[in-house]
Amino acid sequence: MRIAVTGKSGQVVTALIERGAAAGHDVIALGRPEMDLSDPASVASALEAAAPDVVVSAAAYTAVDKAESEADLAHAVNGTGAGAVARAAKALGVPVIHVSTDYVFDGRLDRPYREGDPTGPTGVYGASKLAGEQAVLAEYGDNAAILRVAWVYSPFGANFVKTMLRVAGDRDEVSVVADQVGNPTSALDIADGILLVAANLVASDDPALRGVFHMTARGEASWADFARAIFAASASVGGPSATVRRITTADYPTPATRPANSRLDCTRIATVHGVTLPEWQGALTTVVARLQSASS
Numbered sequence: 001m002r003i004a005v006t007g008k009s010g011q012v013v014t015a016l017i018e019r020g021a022a023a024g025h026d027v028i029a030l031g032r033p034e035m036d037l038s039d040p041a042s043v044a045s046a047l048e049a050a051a052p053d054v055v056v057s058a059a060a061y062t063a064v065d066k067a068e069s070e071a072d073l074a075h076a077v078n079g080t081g082a083g084a085v086a087r088a089a090k091a092l093g094v095p096v097i098h099v100s101t102d103y104v105f106d107g108r109l110d111r112p113y114r115e116g117d118p119t120g121p122t123g124v125y126g127a128s129k130l131a132g133e134q135a136v137l138a139e140y141g142d143n144a145a146i147l148r149v150a151w152v153y154s155p156f157g158a159n160f161v162k163t164m165l166r167v168a169g170d171r172d173e174v175s176v177v178a179d180q181v182g183n184p185t186s187a188l189d190i191a192d193g194i195l196l197v198a199a200n201l202v203a204s205d206d207p208a209l210r211g212v213f214h215m216t217a218r219g220e221a222s223w224a225d226f227a228r229a230i231f232a233a234s235a236s237v238g239g240p241s242a243t244v245r246r247i248t249t250a251d252y253p254t255p256a257t258r259p260a261n262s263r264l265d266c267t268r269i270a271t272v273h274g275v276t277l278p279e280w281q282g283a284l285t286t287v288v289a290r291l292q293s294a295s296s
């Protein structure tokens with residue numbers, strides 16, 4: 001497949017370039033300065049020039065706290081920009097896979113969220129991503145798959161794993177919230193899932209393959225559990241580690257409010273697309289080992 005993906009250096013785009021090449025696909029990464037999501041005309045012309053079989057919309061404004069003071073930019077990129085990508089895919093007559101987030105939910109449900117559960121973002125980032133989902137469905141709902149992923153980490157870009165390893169370099173103890181629970185997911189596994197969904201969409205126009213899907217690693221953790229696992233994995237390959245002090249969200253004030261329950265139920269994508277991502281612990285071990293071997 002010839003796959004056009006938005007973004008150049010983000011976690012998911014970098015993982016898709018790596019995993020796509022390994023599977024024999026051509027992955028064309030489109031980003032700034034030529035393609036800026038806040039400039040819809042640049043989106044249309046870049047995608048047209050790429051002439052893809054499928055479009056993956058992976059770029060986004062992802063700074064959750066900063067978004068609280070940059071709402072216009074977050075909405076332009078994540079809302080209007082997402083709609084522009086879908087419109088450009090429609091003009092080319094190819095399917096679009098749009099990447100979204102667990103932060104579209106308010107986190108008050110007492111079980112993992114299913115695709116049809118009511119949304120209710122608690123912050124600007126989540127609201128802007130929800131606007132993006134709605135724009136994609138409005139522009140091109142009959143040929144789009146929206147994949148909600150969560151708690152993404154990888155050897156690339158900025159993420160919680162890299163933050164924890166950096167902090168452990170100069171501190172013995174790190175305080176981490178234990179009352180927000182979710183599904184930590186490797187961008188490398190997300191890339192593999194995207195490739196499977198892309199192949200299904202290119203092969204068939206079955207409406208059942210379109211719509212909203214949850215796609216995260218198997219298993220759940222609080223951020224504190226996740227941090228503890230990061231340090232265990234790091235210590236086992238000779239990397240930095242620290243003790244995790246379990247704190248509450250109230251002890252760690254941030255500009256944006258985050259969902260307490262971020263868990264996503266991934267039954268639908270397993271049934272419809274045959275996609276099940278591996279369990280998070282094994283994926284974490286792989287990423288931490290890669291980071292450690294790159295740094296030593």
Ligand SMILES: NC(=O)C1=CN([C@@H]2O[C@H](COP(=O)(O)OP(=O)(O)OC[C@H]3O[C@@H](n4cnc5c(N)ncnc54)[C@H](OP(=O)(O)O)[C@@H]3O)[C@@H](O)[C@H]2O)C=CC1
Pocket residue numbers: 006007008009010011012013031032035036037038057058059060061062077099100101102129149150151152153157158
């Ligand atoms: N990170 C996470 O924990 C989660 C992410 N998601 C979603 O997954 C997707 C991928 O996230 P992730 O890979 O982590 O993101 P990153 O923050 O790693 O990368 C974001 C990418 O978006 C690009 N980008 C930002 N603004 C623009 C713009 N105006 N025009 C063009 N490109 C732009 C960046 O470009 P540049 O290369 O120039 O910096 C970068 O390539 C996003 O849709 C995100 O909302 C969902 C759940 C969790």
Ligand SMILES: Cc1cn([C@H]2C[C@H](O)[C@@H](COP(=O)(O)OP(=O)(O)O[C@H]3O[C@@H](C)C(=O)[C@@H](O)[C@H]3O)O2)c(=O)[nH]c1=O
Pocket residue numbers: 062063064101102103149150151152159160163174175176177180223252258
């Ligand atoms: C760095 C740090 C964070 N925390 C808390 C803050 C927060 O509640 C949680 C995770 O911190 P982060 O800044 O990585 O979280 P955040 O940037 O909100 O991560 C989110 O990013 C967006 C893009 C998504 O779509 C979500 O799925 C999710 O991955 O851990 C601590 O408790 N201690 C710490 O030392």
Ligand SMILES: [Mg+2]
Pocket residue numbers: 062063064
């Ligand atoms: Mg962050």
